[in-house]
Amino acid sequence: MKISVETLMDIFKNKGIRPSYTRVRIMEYLAANRSHPTADEIYGSLVGEIPTLSKTTVYNSMNAFVEAGLARVITIEDNEVRYDADISDHGHFKCTRCGRIYDFPVDVEALQPNGLSGFKVSQRDVYFKGTCPGCLDNK
Amino acid sequence: MKISVETLMDIFKNKGIRPSYTRVRIMEYLAANRSHPTADEIYGSLVGEIPTLSKTTVYNSMNAFVEAGLARVITIEDNEVRYDADISDHGHFKCTRCGRIYDFPVDVEALQPNGLSGFKVSQRDVYFKGTCPGCLDNK
DNA sequence: TAATAAAAATGTAATAAATACAATATAATA
DNA sequence: TATTATATTGTATTTATTACATTTTTATTA
Numbered sequence: 295m296k297i298s299v300e301t302l303m304d305i306f307k308n309k310g311i312r313p314s315y316t317r318v319r320i321m322e323y324l325a326a327n328r329s330h331p332t333a334d335e336i337y338g339s340l341v342g343e344i345p346t347l348s349k350t351t352v353y354n355s356m357n358a359f360v361e362a363g364l365a366r367v368i369t370i371e372d373n374e375v376r377y378d379a380d381i382s383d384h385g386h387f388k389c390t391r392c393g394r395i396y397d398f399p400v401d402v403e404a405l406q407p408n409g410l411s412g413f414k415v416s417q418r419d420v421y422f423k424g425t426c427p428g429c430l431d432n433k
Numbered sequence: 434m435k436i437s438v439e440t441l442m443d444i445f446k447n448k449g450i451r452p453s454y455t456r457v458r459i460m461e462y463l464a465a466n467r468s469h470p471t472a473d474e475i476y477g478s479l480v481g482e483i484p485t486l487s488k489t490t491v492y493n494s495m496n497a498f499v500e501a502g503l504a505r506v507i508t509i510e511d512n513e514v515r516y517d518a519d520i521s522d523h524g525h526f527k528c529t530r531c532g533r534i535y536d537f538p539v540d541v542e543a544l545q546p547n548g549l550s551g552f553k554v555s556q557r558d559v560y561f562k563g564t565c566p567g568c569l570d571n572k
Numbered sequence: 573t574a575a576t577a578a579a580a581a582t583g584t585a586a587t588a589a590a591t592a593c594a595a596t597a598t599a600a601t602a
Numbered sequence: 603t604a605t606t607a608t609a610t611t612g613t614a615t616t617t618a619t620t621a622c623a624t625t626t627t628t629a630t631t632a
Contacts, residue, residue: 312628314580334618346626348582353619355580370558372506372514373590374618387549398548405544405559409537410526412566419509420544421558427551451599453609473589485597487611492590494609512619514589574632581626591616598609 309362319344320355324365324379330386330395332374370395370421385420391429398422448501458483459494463504463518469525469534471513509534509560524559530568537561 302321306313323340324331331339333352341347356377359365368376370388376395378386385400402418441460445452462479463470470478472491480486495516498504507515509527515534517525524539541557 312579314628316581316627332618346582349618350583350620351581367511369508369511369560372508375511385544385546387552387554390555396549396552398546400544400546400548405524405539407524407537407539409539410535410561412569413526413535413561413563414569415526415561415563416529417562419558419560419562421508421560422549422552422554423556423558424552424554430551430553451608453599455610471589485611488589489591489612490610512589576631577629579626579628582624584622584624586621587619589616589618592614594611594613596609596611599607601606602604 305364309364311358311362311364316344316347316351317355317358320352321359321364321379324359324377328378328380328397330368330376330378332376336377368395368419368421370423383418385422387422387424387426389426389429390423391425394426396426444503448503450497450501450503455483455486455490456494456497459491460498460503460518463498463516467517467519467536469507469515469517471515475516507534507558507560509562522557524561526561526563526565528565528568529562530564533565535565 302318302325303313306317306321311317319340320336323336327339329335333349333356336356337347337349337352356365360367360377363381364379366378366381368378368386370376370386380397383400383402385398385402387396387398388394389396400420402420405418441457442452445456445460450456458479459475462475466478468474472488472495475495476486476488476491495504499506499516502520503518505517505520507517507525509515509525519536522539522541523536524541526535526537527533528535539559541559544557
């Protein structure tokens, strides 16, 4: 999904986020690349085009996006935080062989555990792990 | 659930894990304290009774347990890895107010996403976040 | 358009979790 | 008991993330 810069500026303004050049570029990248990148990967992918980019800015921007509900954090792996611009209801599968993370549709809302009556649930994450079809083929 | 040392020794042997004193104590602690502790918390709770304990040993032991299927890793929060001796099918809820992690029953196996045909799924985690009843009361 | 104020970006330093690794200690085996 | 294999320890290292002061950019006002 390619998102236009104009739309992005409007989205940012609606959320009270200043649409600075850097932020627009980071969000653009995240919306176009659905590989669930880490902050380090975002930095590495953009620093070629934005030579003054700093890693702290990537962290700052991502925190702002997450807080505004424009992106979500994926903590499927214990040593790396990943980001996803797709905030719709879906699960994440990580292939432990190739490391790729796949989205999959899952009705998380349908999970209404009776053990949580009286709890206010505001975020739901479903993480699966295993081996993806490609890695199952070429062992 | 209090587990006897004898049972623990047998479980370890069956899994090919040497039942060293330290490992037994760590596993005992994890089985008795269902607070989903971090490696640091395990260390802090046991170093008083086992003065020679090192944090590296906690990490080593926990890795061995997880690999043997005796414990599971909880990555519900992005800055801390927690451990759970309860490997039965259940979800985890983290209260963002008090930080406590609650278990809740959820039929994770029932989640059979059709988007994952051809994938070999070996691990399923369901993480919810929000506010627990206690924190909802005293705001 | 120029001046000003507010917020963002930058870079360095600090923090903290986890791992690597060599030396020592413990457990299992002969 | 002696030997071998494995576990533990402690220090050093790595790496992700945050803190913070400075500089730059953006938005606002004159």
